[in-house]
Amino acid sequence: MLQPATAAPGTIEVLPQPYLLFLGDVVEPAYAKTAFGLRDWAGERCVGEFACTGAGVSTGLPYLSPEQARAEGARSMVIGVANPGGRIPPAWLPALRQALEAGLDLIGGMHARLEAIDALRRAADRLGRRLIDVRQPPPGIQVANGRKRDGRRLLTVGTDCAVGKKYTALALVREGRRLGVDADFRATGQTGILIAGQGIPLDAVVADFAAGAAEMLSPDAGAEHWDVIEGQGSLVHPAYAGVSLALLHGSQPDVIVVCHQAGRDTVLGHPGYPLPGIEETIELNLRLGRRTNPRIRCAGVSLNTAKLDAAQAERLIAAESERLGCPVADPMRGGEAFRRLAQACLR
Amino acid sequence: MLQPATAAPGTIEVLPQPYLLFLGDVVEPAYAKTAFGLRDWAGERCVGEFACTGAGVSTGLPYLSPEQARAEGARSMVIGVANPGGRIPPAWLPALRQALEAGLDLIGGMHARLEAIDALRRAADRLGRRLIDVRQPPPGIQVANGRKRDGRRLLTVGTDCAVGKKYTALALVREGRRLGVDADFRATGQTGILIAGQGIPLDAVVADFAAGAAEMLSPDAGAEHWDVIEGQGSLVHPAYAGVSLALLHGSQPDVIVVCHQAGRDTVLGHPGYPLPGIEETIELNLRLGRRTNPRIRCAGVSLNTAKLDAAQAERLIAAESERLGCPVADPMRGGEAFRRLAQACLR
Numbered sequence: 304m305l306q307p308a309t310a311a312p313g314t315i316e317v318l319p320q321p322y323l324l325f326l327g328d329v330v331e332p333a334y335a336k337t338a339f340g341l342r343d344w345a346g347e348r349c350v351g352e353f354a355c356t357g358a359g360v361s362t363g364l365p366y367l368s369p370e371q372a373r374a375e376g377a378r379s380m381v382i383g384v385a386n387p388g389g390r391i392p393p394a395w396l397p398a399l400r401q402a403l404e405a406g407l408d409l410i411g412g413m414h415a416r417l418e419a420i421d422a423l424r425r426a427a428d429r430l431g432r433r434l435i436d437v438r439q440p441p442p443g444i445q446v447a448n449g450r451k452r453d454g455r456r457l458l459t460v461g462t463d464c465a466v467g468k469k470y471t472a473l474a475l476v477r478e479g480r481r482l483g484v485d486a487d488f489r490a491t492g493q494t495g496i497l498i499a500g501q502g503i504p505l506d507a508v509v510a511d512f513a514a515g516a517a518e519m520l521s522p523d524a525g526a527e528h529w530d531v532i533e534g535q536g537s538l539v540h541p542a543y544a545g546v547s548l549a550l551l552h553g554s555q556p557d558v559i560v561v562c563h564q565a566g567r568d569t570v571l572g573h574p575g576y577p578l579p580g581i582e583e584t585i586e587l588n589l590r591l592g593r594r595t596n597p598r599i600r601c602a603g604v605s606l607n608t609a610k611l612d613a614a615q616a617e618r619l620i621a622a623e624s625e626r627l628g629c630p631v632a633d634p635m636r637g638g639e640a641f642r643r644l645a646q647a648c649l650r
Numbered sequence: 651m652l653q654p655a656t657a658a659p660g661t662i663e664v665l666p667q668p669y670l671l672f673l674g675d676v677v678e679p680a681y682a683k684t685a686f687g688l689r690d691w692a693g694e695r696c697v698g699e700f701a702c703t704g705a706g707v708s709t710g711l712p713y714l715s716p717e718q719a720r721a722e723g724a725r726s727m728v729i730g731v732a733n734p735g736g737r738i739p740p741a742w743l744p745a746l747r748q749a750l751e752a753g754l755d756l757i758g759g760m761h762a763r764l765e766a767i768d769a770l771r772r773a774a775d776r777l778g779r780r781l782i783d784v785r786q787p788p789p790g791i792q793v794a795n796g797r798k799r800d801g802r803r804l805l806t807v808g809t810d811c812a813v814g815k816k817y818t819a820l821a822l823v824r825e826g827r828r829l830g831v832d833a834d835f836r837a838t839g840q841t842g843i844l845i846a847g848q849g850i851p852l853d854a855v856v857a858d859f860a861a862g863a864a865e866m867l868s869p870d871a872g873a874e875h876w877d878v879i880e881g882q883g884s885l886v887h888p889a890y891a892g893v894s895l896a897l898l899h900g901s902q903p904d905v906i907v908v909c910h911q912a913g914r915d916t917v918l919g920h921p922g923y924p925l926p927g928i929e930e931t932i933e934l935n936l937r938l939g940r941r942t943n944p945r946i947r948c949a950g951v952s953l954n955t956a957k958l959d960a961a962q963a964e965r966l967i968a969a970e971s972e973r974l975g976c977p978v979a980d981p982m983r984g985g986e987a988f989r990r991l992a993q994a995c996l997r
Contacts, residue, residue: 389933
């Protein structure tokens, strides 16, 4: 679990917490990733879970009605599941209305916007409750100014999407705090924003303002303070490289950690595009990142070894660390390797 | 002048032409750049100009009332001026309403949206006329797929913003057509869109879709057809590099032309950021552009010599061509140097 970030920039909203997690009517655990992420990383801010009759997934948190959750201090109910298509099925509406009636705001991050559902909008208006969409960027984002900010920053970058950039950033903050480092997680995607209770969905910002959004996300801070920023995409992704470059420039990282999934050879969803090597990824990020922070350095590599067994993973991590000459670790496996990586990052 | 582009992709709207150019009440020619650009590059699709009483700027086109313009075949009136702040002053409203009454649609590209002005929206609704905002991206933009498209593409890239990327692209299309090349200008900014009569304002697209927008802008075409694409920003711009990279990846250019303004040393509006050298700009664009088109090449350099006299410009162009080992020209000055550059581009 992760304590909430310290004071957010004034214009980035802090979400109403604690949460009640809503699991809809899904029966497939893969669709409940958001709920599991919240349980794992913001569990102390989740009072329980709620679902439609017939749901077949549980986070293991206490099952509470919205009324019970409100009595336990919950201030919002988070839609913690996604279904293919990102729609909100009519079967969920009674439960969502029940939460509004119980005094909870609703937080969603699906493609379908809560505001677009008449029945919910009318209920929320009548009850004075809010419908919050974490895919919606905050107002007031400016064009980036490129001015160097105070405080320290780490950005997780990657060879591809979905290799563990969010998880790595969260694990580094947790380990850093354990070491006594003043560190905050800065979220750039929906699940990360729900975990942190604040952030900017960078992929939803208008292109001209994307670097400015990254500047706003990690404002001036104390000289010893670390913002650990959730990366997005990769600089060689045929669709998302622009987002990655805007985030790199606007974040002005002092440190990058390159994230890669062992065994992935091509860009997810783009089989015609081979993944770059880790060395090439380090070099390209340092070269382009130097533009807004000449002191940028790579502290190590986060290797997602989910597809390997423990012995294979340990051998690969040792071999890659030797080959690359820097700390390499899988934050999911933790251990001494990960502690070395965290120390190299946040020293 | 430039003939309109051939068949646009289905989902990119073609603006209603010919135009009547509206000059508002401005007295400072610098604020009428859009109108001058339209006169110079789409003059055969501009029937005349119209202004408020007291305006002090003219394009030299015939002064026509909206009613006269409609009789001459005009289908829309374009706001061809900007004022500081991008607002539409109340003094313009009678003229804008008059155009709607005369049967013309209104086209604007200022910060203030025409739709947001109640009096105009009501008049347009009543008259069945349209209020078109060229800063508004078309619907239906997809995430980029990275698939290599048929046909040939040229992208003007730059060392900075506002160095002549649009002008260079327009001049290359004009020269290419003179040489018998089948070429279309593809616009990515407001003025370019008005000139072409179609395009996508790339800076206004949500970041995740920017490369996809660039793919949509230059769809599959015949093997000998050239799309000449208006570049935006630069890969080392502290605010806009993400837009430039998305445009580079999505455009998949076979050819780049690097645009630079002689004498500019730092990024416009960011004096702390030195401009990169032309060689570095070529190398970085080729390196990153290779990702989606391995055959990318740099055909030459477009040097904006507006701040030099003719003799200085000629000397500098010759010296830079010698130093860089490629064609260098100022399209504003044209001449043999520019013909060589165009031939090197579109051969």
